[in-house]
Amino acid sequence: MGPVRILVLIVAAVAAIGLAFLVRGAFAPKQAPAPASVVAAAPPGKPMAQVLTAKRDLVIGTRLTAADMGWTAWPVDALNPAFITDGAAPIAAGTEATTGEKIAKTTGAITSSIIGGVGPMAQFEGAIVREPMLTGEPIIQRKVVRGGEGGYLSVVLTPGRRAVAVPINVESGAGGFILPGDRVDVLQSREVTSPTAAMTAMANKNSFVADTVLSNIRVLAIDQNIEAPKAAKSIVGATATLEVTPADAELLMRAKAQGTLFLSLRAYTDTGGPSGALTRETTAQSNIVRIHRGGAISSEPVRP
Numbered sequence: 045m046g047p048v049r050i051l052v053l054i055v056a057a058v059a060a061i062g063l064a065f066l067v068r069g070a071f072a073p074k075q076a077p078a079p080a081s082v083v084a085a086a087p088p089g090k091p092m093a094q095v096l097t098a099k100r101d102l103v104i105g106t107r108l109t110a111a112d113m114g115w116t117a118w119p120v121d122a123l124n125p126a127f128i129t130d131g132a133a134p135i136a137a138g139t140e141a142t143t144g145e146k147i148a149k150t151t152g153a154i155t156s157s158i159i160g161g162v163g164p165m166a167q168f169e170g171a172i173v174r175e176p177m178l179t180g181e182p183i184i185q186r187k188v189v190r191g192g193e194g195g196y197l198s199v200v201l202t203p204g205r206r207a208v209a210v211p212i213n214v215e216s217g218a219g220g221f222i223l224p225g226d227r228v229d230v231l232q233s234r235e236v237t238s239p240t241a242a243m244t245a246m247a248n249k250n251s252f253v254a255d256t257v258l259s260n261i262r263v264l265a266i267d268q269n270i271e272a273p274k275a276a277k278s279i280v281g282a283t284a285t286l287e288v289t290p291a292d293a294e295l296l297m298r299a300k301a302q303g304t305l306f307l308s309l310r311a312y313t314d315t316g317g318p319s320g321a322l323t324r325e326t327t328a329q330s331n332i333v334r335i336h337r338g339g340a341i342s343s344e345p346v347r348p
Contacts, residue, residue, distance in 0.1 A: 090119050090120070090121070091119070091120040091121075092117045092118065092119060092120065093117075093118050093119075093120050093123055093129045093130075094115040094116070094117060094118070094129055094130040095115070095116050095117075095118040095123070095127045095128065095129055095182050096113055096114075096115060096116075096127070096128040096129070096130075096164060096165060096168070096182065096183045097113070097114060097115070097116040097180050097181060097182050097183060098112060098113065098177045098178065098179055098180065098181050098183055099111065099112055099113060099114045099179065100112060100179050101176075101177070101178055101179055102173045102176065102177040103173065103176055103271055104173055104174060104175065104176060104199075104200055104270070104271075105172060105173060105196045105199070105200065105270045105271070106172070106173040107170060107171070107172055107173075108168050108169060108170065108171045108172075108173065108183075108188065109169060109170075110165065110166075110169055113165055113168060113183060115130060115165075116180065116182075118182075124182070124184075126182075126184040126185070126186065127182045127184065128164050128168075128182070128183060128184070128185075129164075130163075130164065131164070167190065168183060168188060168190065170190070171188040171189060171190040172188060172189050172195070172196060172199050173187065173188055174187060174188060174189055174199045174200060175187040196270060197264065197265075197285070200264065200270075201264075201287060202287060204289065204290075205287045205288065205289060206287070206288055206289065206290055206293045207264055207285050207286070207287060208285070208286050208288055208293045208296055208297070209283045209284065209285045209286075210230070210283065210284055210286060210296065210300060210305050210307075211282065211283055211300075211305070212266075212281065212282065212283065212284045212305075212307060213282070214280055215306075216304065216305065216306045216307060217266075217280075217281065217284060217307055218307060218308065218309045219278065220278035220279055220280040220281075221277070221278045221309060222263060222266065222279075222284065222307055222309050223263070223266065223271075223272040223278075223279060224263055224264060224265050224266055224269060224270055224271050224272060224279075225262070225263065225271070226262075226263045226309060226310070227260050227261065227262055227263070227309075227310040227314075227315040227319075228261050228263055228284075228286075228307040228308055228309055228310060229256050229258065229259045229260070229261070229307070229308040229310060230256070230257045230258040230259075230261060230286070230296065230299070230305055230306075230307060230308075231254055231255065231256055231257065231305070231306045231307075231308055232254065232255060232257050232299045232302070232303045232304070232305055232306075233252055233253070233254040233303055233304045233305075233306060234252065234253060234254075234302055234303030234304070235251065235252055235303075236251050236252070236253050237251065254306075256308075256322060257295060257296065257299045257305075257321070258286075258288065258292055258295070258296060258319075258320055258321055259318075259319070259320070259321075259322060260310065260315065260317055260318065260319040260320075261286050261287065261288060261319060261320070262286065262287040262319070263284055263285070263286060263287075263307075264285040264286065264287050265284070265285040266279045266281040266283075266284055266285075267279075267281035267282060267283055269281070284307060288320065289320055291320075291321070292320045292321055295321055
């Protein structure tokens, strides 16, 4: 057999073998792809707890209902010990479930689903808000007073203070622009008889003095309005409820019996400093009052 014929046979054999491999690959069944767990294990999700939150903005004095509260998913590692949970918070799928008791051990959060036979949300129904809360903010015990622990005024009053109502009108209440939460000065206007006027022909003329009784006093309510109505710029009421100390309450009642009271609205930027009766140092220069009589202005000493 010649060398050319041998070369042709070798080339034909190689081509046949290659064609066989191509045909086998085309008709062979395809292998299934490797499962994702084999390629890379998916990381587990963060454990989540159900936290009791506000479903709308809550202002001071609001009485909570079921419509005001709801459960919000909250990362377990971000729980605060003051938060209220539903008592059971399974973590992400693929890992062992974690109960509320286990969460409590690691975070200190309040997680009992039944406290005294009542669920945590039901326990807060009827509670009164004592500090403002925003939508989505966790409801905590420090910011509310639950049923049976007092009404609105007893909730919002600063410890050691008293609520006292004084009569007002449009003129004595700054035209109705004094709203709950504002700060005011309480002034007294009264009629007096000056020693010098008593010895003159003007003895029968009326003389009036005005001085500040209390300063920087918080307004709790106008009539029964504990907050201004939405979009309202003023409230015309007959009474203003003020927050004062017990001693200032006595001083205020004496001032109301001896003259007419007026409320002077303080600027929002001028609400700092002490609140109540003026100290002796601050009243050292107020022992002299100005009297407007017949178009003339005179100064008279005020007896303590």
